[in-house]
Amino acid sequence: MEPVKPNIIIAAKSFTHRLGIKTILGVLGIAPDVIEANNYEQLTGLLKLPNCISHMILADEIIPDPQKIHFEKLMDYCGEIKFLVLCERALTDHPSARFILHKESSNKVLDAISELLSEPEEDSPQSVESIVLSEREMEVLKQVAQGFSNKEIADALYISVNTVITHRKNLTEKLGIKTIAGLTVYAIMNNLISPKKVQH
């Protein structure tokens, strides 16, 4: 089967940085469709385009201060997009975020990038049977199950109420469960929350 050509965003302030990443992709024998961004606004603009981006490689200097908060916002925009951050130090301990530090050896950098691009798509046919929730959806689910409102969840996770609503919509679609009581039972069944935490 012909592999699907990835659409990659390469986001870095400097031209040399972006060219360097493109060169690495060339070295790895990957010829994706590349879209470049040289500032944060342009990047978030690209991420809002529906469904055309599969991967992203970005340099941390493009993320404005406070970096942790802006980065987490970025992760919300990303949704299913897989991404790798080239950075001085890891920005968060979020499990779905991957980082490669500037100090790493060239081999490690090449490995990290090829691993990013060789991973199977989450919604490829072989994984259709199991229900995969993204980390963010999981976070929102936990909060919903504990009886928090959209506003409270948005504040706790540093995301907008609209983003919370989108996550909830996706949760309902993926799980086939619409009521809060039903989501709570699901969360308890899967040990996402302890029954004691449930507020009524």
Place this chain on the structure above:
Amino acid sequence: MNNSLPFSADTRMADVVHRDYRLIPLLGRFGIEFGFGNKSVEEVCQMYSVDCSFFLEIVNSYHNPDYFPQKQLQRFNPEIIIDYLRNTHAYYLNSKVPEIQTYIDEMEGNVPSIQQKNITHLNSFFREYTEELVEHLSKEDHSVFPYVLALQDALDSLEVPDELYGTILEKPIQVYEKNHDNLEIKLGDLKNLIIKHLPPISNNDCRKLLIELFRLESDLENHSRIEEKVLIPKVTLIEREVLQLHGTC
């Protein structure tokens, strides 16, 4: 035998059951028992003093969701309709729901301890659903149905009490019967929790439970349809007549 044809007064009652076994609980609600021999629907209805055309309308709309009774039903006395709806409520509350509850309880008692917690939560989810269902049904039994009967009384006696007049203006039937939606959504969640998310358990009660949930769901859908297509249009009509009467008295 063409299955899509509606049942008529001449259809043999035995054939009604043969053609659609889902109608069995309906016979109970009309107080009709088996042992029909070759009697027609009309004959059996006479035996049990059931209004034959009303019976046919109900049975046909359960049998075929696209069957739309409309005009026929305007003829029926609201007492007949309400009597039937009350019996249906009693069937849910005294028979169907307790039956489902038994399956969940048995499951809870029989699963390995590692699954216990899950079934306990399914059980409390169902109990919560039951509470809402009971609340909804008893609201109909204790406030909506008496209102409908009071309307009919007013027409019969040609006297419209002021209180009744006020209710027609403020809370007509259209307002009250907005939705059974929430109840349906909860039932759907319960089904999906079992079908998609409950870790596999080899348990017969679980299969029985699921089948009964589907039956309850489809029965409730039919029930709502009868309330929406039969009761509400009929009552709206009576409301209009009572308002006219009030204008002239």
